[in-house]
Amino acid sequence: MTASSASASFTVTKTNAAGGALKLELSASTSSSLAAGQYVYDLEIFTSGDAIVKRILQGDVTITPEVTR
Template sequence: MATLSNIFIDQDATFTTTVTVNDSTGSALNLTGYTAVAQIRKTYLSSSATSMTVAFATDRSTGQITLSLTATQTGALKAGRYVYDLAITTSDSATTTRVIEGVATVNPSVSR
């Protein structure tokens, strides 16, 4: 089951957050060989999505993944509530696991 983690994104600003993926014992999962994808959508059923940039820590044994959006991407999102998730896939593509999900609140921008 995915960990619930709500995030807040400011329009027209770069967004970055780092998460640590843990195994069933609570230890950092070694992400060597894994791939990952993260997307934000207005609703679970929305056909369009904004893909987040996913970057693994240099030392993948730390379980850390950084998710980011550019200022251009956040500027294209209307203020409001969205949903997002992060899924990882094993190196042999046999298993995909949603590890984090939640609500993404986009705060409106004044300065542009």
């Protein structure tokens, strides 16, 4: 899947650049717009000019309908 076909995109924030820590999050409006179902995600790092691309994290996500308001 490419970013152009992604169902949603995470906002990435550096929380500790020296330690290599990042925070990935979906806004409430983005997550509520996702239909219930199975999704996959990944996080890739890349060099300038995309000469080297490396996947460092991947996984599965299950979105369930909200029942509590």
